[in-house]
Amino acid sequence: MDHARQIEILGDKLVGSFLQTIDILSALLGAEERYYAGSHCRFVAEKAEETARIMGLSESDIFEIRTAALLHDIGKIGFPDIVLAKFPAEMQPDEFRFYTGHCELGREILRRHHSLATVAELVYQHHERFDGSGFPRHLRGGDIHIGAMIIGVVNVYHNAMYRRSKDRYQLADTGSSVASVNTLVDETRTRYSQVMHHFARKSGVLYRPDVVDAFTSLVETDRRRLGEKIIKRLTVNQLKPGMTLIENYYTSYGLLVAARDETLSDKMIASLVRFAEIGEIPQKVLVAD
Numbered sequence: 343m344d345h346a347r348q349i350e351i352l353g354d355k356l357v358g359s360f361l362q363t364i365d366i367l368s369a370l371l372g373a374e375e376r377y378y379a380g381s382h383c384r385f386v387a388e389k390a391e392e393t394a395r396i397m398g399l400s401e402s403d404i405f406e407i408r409t410a411a412l413l414h415d416i417g418k419i420g421f422p423d424i425v426l427a428k429f430p431a432e433m434q435p436d437e438f439r440f441y442t443g444h445c446e447l448g449r450e451i452l453r454r455h456h457s458l459a460t461v462a463e464l465v466y467q468h469h470e471r472f473d474g475s476g477f478p479r480h481l482r483g484g485d486i487h488i489g490a491m492i493i494g495v496v497n498v499y500h501n502a503m504y505r506r507s508k509d510r511y512q513l514a515d516t517g518s519s520v521a522s523v524n525t526l527v528d529e530t531r532t533r534y535s536q537v538m539h540h541f542a543r544k545s546g547v548l549y550r551p552d553v554v555d556a557f558t559s560l561v562e563t564d565r566r567r568l569g570e571k572i573i574k575r576l577t578v579n580q581l582k583p584g585m586t587l588i589e590n591y592y593t594s595y596g597l598l599v600a601a602r603d604e605t606l607s608d609k610m611i612a613s614l615v616r617f618a619e620i621g622e623i624p625q626k627v628l629v630a631d
């Protein structure tokens with residue numbers, strides 16, 4: 343084998359190893375997401391990536407934004423339940439101070455890998471707000487990385503739509519059984535209109551207007567498309583990328599394999615098939631197609 347080819351193979355291995363590192367970190371984070379109905383980090387990553395793409399950002403920016411979105415709450419690993427279970431508005435001042443530390447902690451964890459330097463900075467800034475009212479540095483306007491502003495908006499949306507309070511929390515919550523997409527759309531209608539109203543009011547105040555516009559067009563399209571789909575119960579082998587899951591699927595030990603509202607990728611289908619084979623999730627799953 344010639345030298346150039348050897349270098350190329352080594353390069354591919356290094357890229358693969360880097361991606362696997364990110365994957366392991368996000369799986370670790372996923373195992374900590376007890377207070378969400380669904381996968382918070384995967385949702386934020388998927389929608390932040392799509393928003394960045396609508397905004398015409400470069401592929402390398404999109405990759406960093408997606409990675410930072412996937413890992414944005416890594417600094418919360420090991421946080422006590424008393425903090426994880428509350429919305430910031432419900433926290434005591436000392437709990438809130440502790441909670442705000444997750445940005446700094448996240449940056450400290452991620453900057454250990456030199457290829458994650460920008461990702462670490464985005465994680466550090468994901469609670470900064472356009473008018474300087476965010477944390478930890480009270481940055482404002484153009485001083486905040488656009489990727490951090492995108493992650494911030496998607497993060498607020500997912501919290502408003504899918505965050506579970508402590509009393510609603512139960513192990514292996516498989517979601518309500520949904521008879522049609524209309525039920526699904528109806529169930530979330532109030533929360534959806536509240537959060538979209540919040541974005542419209544706070545555009546240019548808390549959030550960058552171009553980010554709010556791009557994200558709004560994305561979620562409006564998503565909901566309209568979901569409303570046009572029909573719900574089917576398919577065996578895992580019949581699943582195709584692009585279908586949307588209607589329920590959460592957990593293993594018996596509480597690992598979320600795939601979440602409601604997630605768009606299926608090849609990788610997710612492969613893990614659904616694997617977990618169905620060993621009987622950890624049902625052979626048939628509910629999807630909108």
Ligand SMILES: [Fe+2]
Pocket residue numbers: 414415444468469
């Ligand atoms: Fe956060």
